[in-house]
Amino acid sequence: MAQENTGERAKLLAILPFPEPDGFISRIESRHPWLKVVWVHQSYGITTWDANEKIDEGLFKDATILTTLSAIPKPHLAPALKFIQLLPAGVDHLLAEPIFQKEDVQIATTSGIHAPQIAEWVILQILAFAHHFRYLSARQDEGRWVSHGELKSTAGPVRDMTSNRVGILGYGSIGRQIARVCHSMGAQILAFTASPRPTPESRYDSGFCLPGTGDQEGRLPVAWFDGLDKASIHNFLRQDLDVLVACLPLTEKSRHLIGEEELEVLGERGSNGLGSGTLLINVARGQIIDQAALIESLKKPVVSGGLRGAALDVTDPEPLPRGNELWSLPNVVVNPHVSGLTDQHEKRYLAVLEKNLARWEKGEPLLNLVNKKKGY
Amino acid sequence: MAQENTGERAKLLAILPFPEPDGFISRIESRHPWLKVVWVHQSYGITTWDANEKIDEGLFKDATILTTLSAIPKPHLAPALKFIQLLPAGVDHLLAEPIFQKEDVQIATTSGIHAPQIAEWVILQILAFAHHFRYLSARQDEGRWVSHGELKSTAGPVRDMTSNRVGILGYGSIGRQIARVCHSMGAQILAFTASPRPTPESRYDSGFCLPGTGDQEGRLPVAWFDGLDKASIHNFLRQDLDVLVACLPLTEKSRHLIGEEELEVLGERGSNGLGSGTLLINVARGQIIDQAALIESLKKPVVSGGLRGAALDVTDPEPLPRGNELWSLPNVVVNPHVSGLTDQHEKRYLAVLEKNLARWEKGEPLLNLVNKKKGY
Numbered sequence: 001m002a003q004e005n006t007g008e009r010a011k012l013l014a015i016l017p018f019p020e021p022d023g024f025i026s027r028i029e030s031r032h033p034w035l036k037v038v039w040v041h042q043s044y045g046i047t048t049w050d051a052n053e054k055i056d057e058g059l060f061k062d063a064t065i066l067t068t069l070s071a072i073p074k075p076h077l078a079p080a081l082k083f084i085q086l087l088p089a090g091v092d093h094l095l096a097e098p099i100f101q102k103e104d105v106q107i108a109t110t111s112g113i114h115a116p117q118i119a120e121w122v123i124l125q126i127l128a129f130a131h132h133f134r135y136l137s138a139r140q141d142e143g144r145w146v147s148h149g150e151l152k153s154t155a156g157p158v159r160d161m162t163s164n165r166v167g168i169l170g171y172g173s174i175g176r177q178i179a180r181v182c183h184s185m186g187a188q189i190l191a192f193t194a195s196p197r198p199t200p201e202s203r204y205d206s207g208f209c210l211p212g213t214g215d216q217e218g219r220l221p222v223a224w225f226d227g228l229d230k231a232s233i234h235n236f237l238r239q240d241l242d243v244l245v246a247c248l249p250l251t252e253k254s255r256h257l258i259g260e261e262e263l264e265v266l267g268e269r270g271s272n273g274l275g276s277g278t279l280l281i282n283v284a285r286g287q288i289i290d291q292a293a294l295i296e297s298l299k300k301p302v303v304s305g306g307l308r309g310a311a312l313d314v315t316d317p318e319p320l321p322r323g324n325e326l327w328s329l330p331n332v333v334v335n336p337h338v339s340g341l342t343d344q345h346e347k348r349y350l351a352v353l354e355k356n357l358a359r360w361e362k363g364e365p366l367l368n369l370v371n372k373k374k375g376y
Numbered sequence: 377m378a379q380e381n382t383g384e385r386a387k388l389l390a391i392l393p394f395p396e397p398d399g400f401i402s403r404i405e406s407r408h409p410w411l412k413v414v415w416v417h418q419s420y421g422i423t424t425w426d427a428n429e430k431i432d433e434g435l436f437k438d439a440t441i442l443t444t445l446s447a448i449p450k451p452h453l454a455p456a457l458k459f460i461q462l463l464p465a466g467v468d469h470l471l472a473e474p475i476f477q478k479e480d481v482q483i484a485t486t487s488g489i490h491a492p493q494i495a496e497w498v499i500l501q502i503l504a505f506a507h508h509f510r511y512l513s514a515r516q517d518e519g520r521w522v523s524h525g526e527l528k529s530t531a532g533p534v535r536d537m538t539s540n541r542v543g544i545l546g547y548g549s550i551g552r553q554i555a556r557v558c559h560s561m562g563a564q565i566l567a568f569t570a571s572p573r574p575t576p577e578s579r580y581d582s583g584f585c586l587p588g589t590g591d592q593e594g595r596l597p598v599a600w601f602d603g604l605d606k607a608s609i610h611n612f613l614r615q616d617l618d619v620l621v622a623c624l625p626l627t628e629k630s631r632h633l634i635g636e637e638e639l640e641v642l643g644e645r646g647s648n649g650l651g652s653g654t655l656l657i658n659v660a661r662g663q664i665i666d667q668a669a670l671i672e673s674l675k676k677p678v679v680s681g682g683l684r685g686a687a688l689d690v691t692d693p694e695p696l697p698r699g700n701e702l703w704s705l706p707n708v709v710v711n712p713h714v715s716g717l718t719d720q721h722e723k724r725y726l727a728v729l730e731k732n733l734a735r736w737e738k739g740e741p742l743l744n745l746v747n748k749k750k751g752y
Contacts, residue, residue, distance in 0.1 A: 116562055117507075117536040123561075124503035127496050136711050137510060143703040145695030145712040152717075160493040160718040162586060184560035185499075186492055186589050210538060213562050319521035327519040335512050336521040341528075342536040 009036040010064035011080075012357075015055065015071040016087060017042050018346060028354070032361055035065075042071060065360070067353055072097045081105055083360060085353050089114050089173075089340075091370050092250040092285060100372065107370040108356055112173035112208030113348035114340045118247070118283050118313075119177035119213075121339035125311035126166075126182075126243055128333070129279055131158055159242070159276065162186035167241040168221075169257070170248025171197075173207055174283065176215035178245055183220045187243075191221035192236045194228055194253070194374075207368050208352050228253050230261070237265040243279045249376035250285035260293040267297060267305030277308030283339050286316030291326070298329050307331070313339040385412040387456075388733075389439035391431065391447040392463060393418050394722060404730070408737055411441075418447060441736070443729055451475045458482065459736060461729050465490050465549075465716070467746050468626040468661060476748065483746040484732055488549035488584030489724035490716045494623070494659050494689075495553035495589075497715035501687035502542075502558075502619055504709070505655055507534055535618070535652065538562035543617040544597075545633070546624025547573075549583055550659065552591035554621055559596045563619075567597035568612045570604050570629070570750075583744050584728050604629050606637070613641040619655045625752035626661035636669035643673060643681030653684030659715050662692030667702070674705050683707070689715040 012028070012035050014020075020039040028037050038059065055071060060078040067085040075098050082105060086094075089111045094100050100107065128134065132155040139146050146154075164187040168175040171191040179189045197203045203218025225236040237244070244266065248254055258280070269275040282289055300306030309331035318337055320326060326334050356366050370376065388404070388411050390396075396415040404413050416435065431447060436454040443461040451474050458481060462470075465487045470476050476483065504510065508531040515522050522530075540563040544551040547567040555565040573579045579594025601612040613620070620642065624630055634656070645651040658665055676682030685707035694713055696702060702710050732742050746752065 116538045117534060120503050120536055120561060121507055124500065124507055124509060127500035128504065128509065131493075131497055131500055131714075133500060133504065133509065134513060136714070137513070137709070139712070140703060140710050143698050143700075147712070148714065148717060151712070151714060157719045158493060158714075158717040160496055160720055162492045162589070162720055181557060181560045183588075184557045185496060186586060210562060212559075213538070322519050324519075327516060333513070334516050336515070336523070336527070338507075338512070338524065338527060338534075341524060341534040343533045344536055344538055 009034055011035075011062050012037045012065040012067065013040070013059055013063035014038065015040045015042050015059075015066070015068040017069055021346065021350060024350070028357065031354075032357055034361075035357070038063075040071075042069065065357075072099060075099045075102055083108070083356075083366070085356055086110060087349055090249055090285075091376060095375060106366055107372075108352075108366045109368045109370060109376075110208070110349050110352045111368045112210070112214075113345065113352060114342075115173040115177040116210060116213055117342040117344070118174045118339045119181055121313060121335075122178050122245055122247075122281055122283060122311075123181050125281055125333055126161070126164075126279065129309055129311070130160065132156070160186075164188070164242040165190060165240055167236065167239060167244045168192065169236075169244065169246045170284065171205075171218070171221070171224075172247065172249075173205065173209060173214060174247040175245070176205060176209075176218075176220075177213050178247065179215050179220045180213060182243075189221045190223050190225065190236070190239050190241065191218075192225045192233075192248075194226065194248070196226045197224050208348075208355070210348065228257070233257065233262060234265045237262055238268065240269060240275060241266070241278050242275065243281065245281045246284045246288050248284055248288065250287055251375040254284075255287050256290045257288050258294070259290040260296075263290075263293055263297040263307070264305060266307065267300070267302075270302035270308075271305035273303065277302030277306065279308045280310045281312075282310070283313045286312070286314040286318060288314075289316070291316045295325050295329070298331055309333075311335075313337055385410055386440035387411075387438050388413045388441040388443065389416070389435055390414065391416045391418050391435075391442070391444040393445055397722065397726065400726070404733065408733055410737075411733070414439075416447075418445065441733075448473045448475060451478055459484070459732075459742070461732055462486060463725055466625055466661075467752060471627075471751060482742055483748075484728075484742045485744045485746060486584070486725050486728045487744045488586070488590075489721065489728060490718075491549040491553040492586060492589055493718040493720070494550045494715045495557055497689060497711075498554050498621055498623075498657055498659060498687075499557050501657055501709055502537070502540075502655065505685055505687070506536065508532070536562075540564070540618040541566060541616055543612060543615060543620045544568065545612075545620065545622045546570075546660065547581075547594070547597070547600075548623065548625075549581065549585060549590060550623040551621070552581060552585075552594075552596075553589050554623065555591050555596045556589060558619075565597045566599050566601065566612070566615050566617065567594075568601045568609075568624075570602065570624070572602045573600050584724075584731070586724065604633070609633065609638060610641045613638055614644065616645060616651055617642070617654050618651065619657065621657045622660045622664050624660055624664065626663055627751040630660075631663050632666045633664050634670070635666040636672075639666075639669055639673040639683065640681060642683065643676070643678075646678035646684075647681035649679065653678030653682065655684045656686045657688075658686070659689045662688070662690040662694060664690075665692070667692045671701050671705070674707055685709075687711075689713055 019041045025037040060073040065083045069087040084107045135155040166182045166187050167190045169192045266278045270277040311333040313335045395417045401413040436449040441459045445463040460483045511531040542558045542563045543566045545568045642654045646653040687709040689711045
């Protein structure tokens, strides 16, 4: 939205879990003289937040732009608010916030900035399973040099990625970077999206993408699938997948997208003796998967239709309670929602914020603008 | 070498650690009617081998072509031998064999067929260090969901590959596939070769390369380095490397290429406070590195010039003896020479053998022909 020069500066309120990066305010204010920046260092680790208790409500009153992890005001506290640049890449934690439904408030995520490290986490898990990392680590702990024969008979053969078919549920920025790396290792990529992508234009991802990463043009998949009805999902799950990665947004439609039936469909591969079982990886949200059904599938042998294994960076609920069976299943990796961590995070978030301030000033469409109807 | 039709068939003797793949002999004999194939299934796991004890010497007598893991005859036993297609990718175990020095015996390796899985093993190790896989695995064993703060203060921050500089010592098929995958994750690649590669032609790798993998044209490195003298090596090691991968052949010149002095040069990065220490990865041969010096460097803190860590698929000697310090250093991964394992191995080896039989028939230069002067 182009700004008129009214003599009064609009307020950009930043409530963030880190202090102002060196020179940020002066850089932004000199680049955008119509803006006044107020930076509030919010202590880290807060994922839900009550503005009334933790922060001076008055800060929101005259803010035109807000950028934050989770300090979302009630609408009456922020009458001037027009644009929220979120620090997170997803908005599921905001769906219940009334301000989310206000038509004149644009909300942008940082979708895309987490893609490199989350893709790395996924690749790490795929390779750790394929190359028996934990088995070999335990042998190292014993100080014992195992033979190839013992490795093979105990842990199984190594299947490298050149023979793998990798299904990607949700072909956004994260899925595309997973695809890029898997493709570079010789794997075949199969993409699944909610809506059909029949044309080059529809396959293009216009969100933030770090140069040299991802698959912005959607050129890597050997096949595309779509549709959120059971038949469409099941058809995708029947594509002989060695690996299935969930990296789609959590919405009402994707909640328990992978349930008992879907796990059974995935298991047909093993029970038909056609493959070695699917490795299921979740870097989306725990609720995408029916966790009780997942646990049952992980306890079944592959030849009886069980999964090969699972690598879960997200669980339902979080933290995963002590004593939950997932912690101790031998074919499961559980991590405490860490795949998005990187020391490059702040740098990339600032890149998105600065791009969007420039777009806002010129009245251009914002990068990573949330579609409120779709909920992501 | 073009074959005259003398009415008598030349013998291809295969002494290999697996049984004849379905239809192999009939396929080869119908494709090359001048060839008669004899297949001997050698039991697995033999890496040095005395032909006199284990096999009927007479088998070698009339063999024109031999393909084997390590069943190398003394020259007088194989007077007709013209071409050895090795199953291994390296020839260091053969340098002492008299037949290696016979001018009229061409020796080809399977260099290139191990690149996909060895590169995967290397990527796995890089990511396991960067994303604290072993630390998080231990927390999973405790059934404990650690906070981001605890992870960071205990294990350190996650540095993703987008900020990494990866030095590759030996830019052959394995180094090129490591480069491809690291590059797809946004890392910068620095290549080191024994001889200079100033031109596009000199950067081209004519060896076997699985389509869709590697960097046959040598386009990925941001910088090339060469020379086996100390000054050249040290210059390369001073390039602010987050990761250094040794994937060069073992020769008299590369033995202990990384010694005490070189580890000190690598350590300057940490002791100058300029970086977070280098991760050293060895998938070549244990003797490339002076192991005693390596252990000392791994025991030093990074700020005192120590390495960040090491991932070793090869050691000196092998097996690594029980009780060796490497087994228990917390910043070391030791694997029992397994990075080359894959269930795709036999398929790719046969692809090289068949390509070379076709080249031999047409008198074309063999793929992966060993340069006996260089020793690889």
